[in-house]
Amino acid sequence: xxxxxxxxxxxxxxxxxxxxxxxxxxxxxxxxxxxxxxxxxxxxxxxxxxxxxxxxxxxxxxxxxxxxxxxxxxxxxxxxxxxxxxxxxxxxxxxxxxxxxxxxxxxxxxxxxxxxxxxxxxxxxxxxxxxxxxxxxxxxxxxxxxxxxxxxxxxxxxxxxxxxxxxxxxxxxxxxxxxxxxxxxxxxxxxxxxxxxxxxxxxxxxxxxxxxxxxxxxxxxxxxxxxxxxxxxxxxxxxxxxxxxxxxxxxxxxxxxxxxxxxxxxxxxxxxxxxxxxxxxxxxxxxxxxxxxxxxxxxxxxxxxxxxxxxxxxxxxxxxxxxxxxxxxxxxxxxxxxxxxxxxxxxxxxxxxxxxxxxxxxxxxx
Numbered sequence: 001x002x003x004x005x006x007x008x009x010x011x012x013x014x015x016x017x018x019x020x021x022x023x024x025x026x027x028x029x030x031x032x033x034x035x036x037x038x039x040x041x042x043x044x045x046x047x048x049x050x051x052x053x054x055x056x057x058x059x060x061x062x063x064x065x066x067x068x069x070x071x072x073x074x075x076x077x078x079x080x081x082x083x084x085x086x087x088x089x090x091x092x093x094x095x096x097x098x099x100x101x102x103x104x105x106x107x108x109x110x111x112x113x114x115x116x117x118x119x120x121x122x123x124x125x126x127x128x129x130x131x132x133x134x135x136x137x138x139x140x141x142x143x144x145x146x147x148x149x150x151x152x153x154x155x156x157x158x159x160x161x162x163x164x165x166x167x168x169x170x171x172x173x174x175x176x177x178x179x180x181x182x183x184x185x186x187x188x189x190x191x192x193x194x195x196x197x198x199x200x201x202x203x204x205x206x207x208x209x210x211x212x213x214x215x216x217x218x219x220x221x222x223x224x225x226x227x228x229x230x231x232x233x234x235x236x237x238x239x240x241x242x243x244x245x246x247x248x249x250x251x252x253x254x255x256x257x258x259x260x261x262x263x264x265x266x267x268x269x270x271x272x273x274x275x276x277x278x279x280x281x282x283x284x285x286x287x288x289x290x291x292x293x294x295x296x297x298x299x300x301x302x303x304x305x306x307x308x309x310x311x312x313x314x315x316x317x318x319x320x321x322x323x324x325x326x327x328x329x330x331x332x333x334x335x336x337x338x339x340x341x342x343x344x345x346x347x348x349x350x351x352x353x354x355x356x357x358x359x360x361x362x363x364x365x366x
Contacts, residue, residue, distance in 0.1 A: 006226045010233050012147065012165050012240045020145060020169045020229050022222055026062050029170055033104070033131070036167055039066045042103040044094060046117040048077040051109040051135050054178055059108055059133070071097050075116075079265040082112045082152050084160065090120055101125045107166075110136035110183075111143035111269065115158065118149030122164035132166045135175040137187025138270055141194070141228040144169050146236040146246075155264070156325060157257050163241050173221055181306070186270030188213070188305040189252075191224060193277060194231040196298065197251045200343030202227055207301055214305075248345040251337040252277030255360060258322035262314050274307035279359040281339060283351060286358070289340040298342075310365045319360050320353065 006022040021032065033039065043063055045056055052074045060070050073090045075081045107117035107130060114132050121130035134144040150161020176184065188206075195203025205227075206213070212220040232249070239246035256276025260267060278299055285295045299309045323334060336351040 006222055008226070008229060008233060010145065010165075011237055016165050018165060018167055018169065020171070020233075022171045022173065022225060022229075024173050024218065026058060026170075026172050029059075029062050029133075030066050032168060032170065033063075034066055038104050038129070038131075038167075040068050042097065042099055043067050043070045043106055044090075044097070044099060044103070045070065045072045045106045045108050046090065046113060046120065047072065047074055047108040048081065048110075048113055049074055050077040051113065055108060055135065055175065059106065063106075069097075077112075079112055079152065079269075082116055084151060084153070086116060087120055087123075087151060091124060094120075094124055099124070099128065101128050103128060104167075105130040106133060107131065107144075108133045108135065110134065110139045114139050114144050115148070115150050115161070118147070118164055118166065119151055119161055121166075122149055122162040127164070129167050130164075132169040134169070134171055136179060137176055137184055137225075138190055139187075140171050140225050141187060142190045142232065144171075145229060145232045147240065148242075155261055157261060171225065173218060173225070176216060176221065182268060182271075184216075185306045186268040189270035189274040189277070189302065189307050191228050192301060192305070192307075193249075193251055193273065194228045196277070196339060196342060197248050197337070197345030198231045198234070198343065199227075200341075202231070203301075203342060207304075210304055245347070247335050247347050248337055250335070251339070251345050252280055254323050254334055254336060255279040255319065255356070255363075258319045259311055259314060261322050262319050263311070267308075267311075271308050274302045275309060275311050275363050278302065278309045279363045280337060282359045282362040283336070283355050284339045286355070287338070289338055290342065294339075294342055310363050312365045314360075314364055316357060316360045316364055320357055323356055 008020050009017050011017045063070055073093050075086045105117050105121050107114045121128050132144040134140045147163045147165035149164050150158040153159040209220050235246045235249050252273045256272040260272040281295050281298050284290045333349040336348050337345050338348050340346045
């Protein structure tokens with residue numbers, strides 16, 4: 001196996017540049033932190049009960065030679081911990097340990113850990129430095145990049161948050177080997193999304209390399225993650241605060257997030273986005289933006305990576321009502337993302353309530 005070492009820089013508002021580093025282990029982490037003036041600082045590793053058991057000691061050993069001190073904050077794994085109570089408890093520990101603005105938070109885990117730690121970093125002392133160490137496929141290609149941070153509030157997903165960029169995103173591809181299969185494939189929904197909204201050739205590449213992806217071929221995973229990060233980078237650099245084109249990254253999210261809420265987070269995030277993408281593609285089909293063959297191919301591709309394309313046990317009107325509480329509302333209109341065609345996502349604020357109802361109905365099985 002040849003050494004994996006890929007990187008790209010994200011330039012936000014022509015001011016803050018940070019690196020996304022794709023590696024096969026954590027052997028370069030300490031030197032990178034030192035180069036960012038993070039030597040001889042206090043570190044707080046924020047992680048969850050699942051990831052913490054696997055990697056906290058490894059990260060502690062890596063940081064030990066450069067750290068002033070190392071502390072850990074572990075919360076119960078799962079979306080249900082992504083709330084202000086968890087944040088409050090970590091604030092208490094940061095204050096107790098005397099963390100100042102020059103110290104560093106380490107987000108070690110998947111999307112829940114990254115979003116919550118980023119929000120902590122944005123709000124503690126009005127801003128403390130943090131580093132993303134994503135350990136899930138979904139976090140590597142999506143939530144760790146771009147500075148979206150937040151927590152859920154009364155089951156409304158990411159309702160409280162801030163845009164706050166990490167100083168470094170360091171991906172150790174070896175961590176993907178420890179993922180449960182359903183969590184690994186959940187990340188494929190966002191990856192497939194990147195091809196659908198931005199790069200038809202990449203979408204074809206994903207389908208052509210299906211076997212190697214499922215076998216977790218190291219070089220193929222590195223290439224796939226790199227290409228998805230490039231697409232995310234393009235949107236983030238053009239629109240850091242999601243006032244325009246960055247919203248295209250939300251393809252499948254309006255209905256997907258609503259299903260996630262109605263199902264009380266019993267489905268994985270990527271699974272809900274998969275269902276949401278099929279619903280959005282249904283509207284695209286009905287409007288004549290894509291043809292039946294494309295619509296069927298999209299569903300087949302998601303199913304090929306074990307992602308659901310339908311959902312049971314939902315009330316369509318409840319899901320519809322939840323879409324109206326979407327954070328991406330603009331003057332009472334939902335910024336709905338449609339395909340026109342594969343490889344080109346568009347923002348549409350004219351999608352009607354009837355269209356959304358029919359789309360939800362198309363993915364609902366009773």
